[in-house]
Amino acid sequence: MSYIEIKNIYKIFGPHPKKALKMAQNGENKDNILAKTGHTVGLQNVSLSIEQGETFVVMGLSGSGKSTLIRHLNRLIDPTAGEILFGGENILQMTTARLNAFRRAKLGMVFQRFGLLPHRSVIDNVAYGLEIQRTDKAERLKSARTWIERVGLAGYEDSFPDQLSGGMQQRVGLARALTTDPEVLLMDEAFSALDPLIRSDMQDELMKLQSELHKTIIFITHDLDEALKLGDRIAILKDGALIQVGRPEEIVMNPADDYVRAFTRDVNRSKVLRAKTLMRPTGASDDVTTANTTGWPEIDSNMRLEDILPIAIACPYGISVIDHDHQKIGTLSKDQVIAALAA
Ligand SMILES: Nc1ncnc2c1ncn2[C@@H]1O[C@H](COP(=O)(O)OP(=O)(O)O)[C@@H](O)[C@H]1O
Numbered sequence: 001m002s003y004i005e006i007k008n009i010y011k012i013f014g015p016h017p018k019k020a021l022k023m024a025q026n027g028e029n030k031d032n033i034l035a036k037t038g039h040t041v042g043l044q045n046v047s048l049s050i051e052q053g054e055t056f057v058v059m060g061l062s063g064s065g066k067s068t069l070i071r072h073l074n075r076l077i078d079p080t081a082g083e084i085l086f087g088g089e090n091i092l093q094m095t096t097a098r099l100n101a102f103r104r105a106k107l108g109m110v111f112q113r114f115g116l117l118p119h120r121s122v123i124d125n126v127a128y129g130l131e132i133q134r135t136d137k138a139e140r141l142k143s144a145r146t147w148i149e150r151v152g153l154a155g156y157e158d159s160f161p162d163q164l165s166g167g168m169q170q171r172v173g174l175a176r177a178l179t180t181d182p183e184v185l186l187m188d189e190a191f192s193a194l195d196p197l198i199r200s201d202m203q204d205e206l207m208k209l210q211s212e213l214h215k216t217i218i219f220i221t222h223d224l225d226e227a228l229k230l231g232d233r234i235a236i237l238k239d240g241a242l243i244q245v246g247r248p249e250e251i252v253m254n255p256a257d258d259y260v261r262a263f264t265r266d267v268n269r270s271k272v273l274r275a276k277t278l279m280r281p282t283g284a285s286d287d288v289t290t291a292n293t294t295g296w297p298e299i300d301s302n303m304r305l306e307d308i309l310p311i312a313i314a315c316p317y318g319i320s321v322i323d324h325d326h327q328k329i330g331t332l333s334k335d336q337v338i339a340a341l342a343a
């Protein structure tokens with residue numbers, strides 16, 4: 001069983017969801033259900049398994065159900081039908097006391113509009129979660145100071161939110177979410193309000209932190225480039241239904257339908273495709289590793305096409321692909337690299 005299990009969730013918005021639910025369960029689409037019942041389908045039979053330590057991105061156009069999905073995970077809303085398990089525990093059956101404890105101990109949230117308390121300094125905003133947990137003052141300030149430093153804001157402890165840029169405010173938001181050491185970070189369009197360069201910095205910052213912290217991150221975005229950059233896996237929603245779940249390469253190489261294809265059409269493939277996806281594996285029928293590969297450049301199997309290209313162009317023969325143990329696991333030819341770019 002995965003760390004988070006979302007099982008056949010339906011969410012119908014409206015006063016009498018029963019009939020609309022039946023229709024949704026019979027596979028009727030969102031537009032028809034709205035026309036016939038006046039009820040909005042927020043989610044339609046969504047099932048997902050999310051592993052501990054992965055960065056799981058949920059992507060889709062505005063109105064596709066992303067926020068509705070993430071709000072189920074902290075039970076800001078409850079499903080019309082379906083189950084949600086965290087570490088095997090059904091969160092829909094939690095008592096209010098258990099739910100509050102669960103939220104405080106396990107979940108950290110980062111919002112699009114930062115959600116900082118305007119009359120509190122940076123350090124008091126960051127320490128807020130620990131204050132709620134009644135951690136003593138010296139300890140919570142010490143912890144807050146550590147996280148402020150880790151997100152690159154040392155020196156701004158006593159500033160107030162409105163004295164900071166958007167990017168800095170979101171760093172405070174991130175530090176605040178991390179100070180209570182949650183297992184799960186819920187981030188709903190957390191970077192969507194930021195300017196492109198700042199946004200890219202925040203993505204890098206999050207990836208750096210994640211490589212050290214290994215949190216389970218559920219990250220919502222409507223931006224495929226952001227999804228491909230951050231996600232270990234990506235789920236794509238349309239009209240409340242799950243269209244595809246996969247690794248970035250899978251989404252780009254094998255879009256499940258025209259909706260996903262429309263998203264992926266303009267993607268820079270060279271930033272997504274990696275050596276291990278493109279290579280001829282050692283031992284395959286068209287394997288060339290029996291050829292003399294001495295003198296071939298060696299590249300890491302995780303290297304991306306954009307970094308492989310200059311190597312491929314400069315080398316007259318082939319490239320050896322090696323794994324993290326420095327074992328050769330495949331080969332790449334210049335033609336293959338160019339074909340991958342052109343496809
Ligand atoms: N509280 C609500 N009441 C009625 N309809 C809602 C509510 N919240 C969301 N919806 C509807 O559910 C669908 C999904 O919305 P949402 O999850 O906010 O999408 P996204 O976050 O992907 O933009 C939309 O059709 C939206 O209008």
Ligand SMILES: [Mg+2]
Nearest residue numbers: 066067068189
């Ligand atoms: Mg939303």
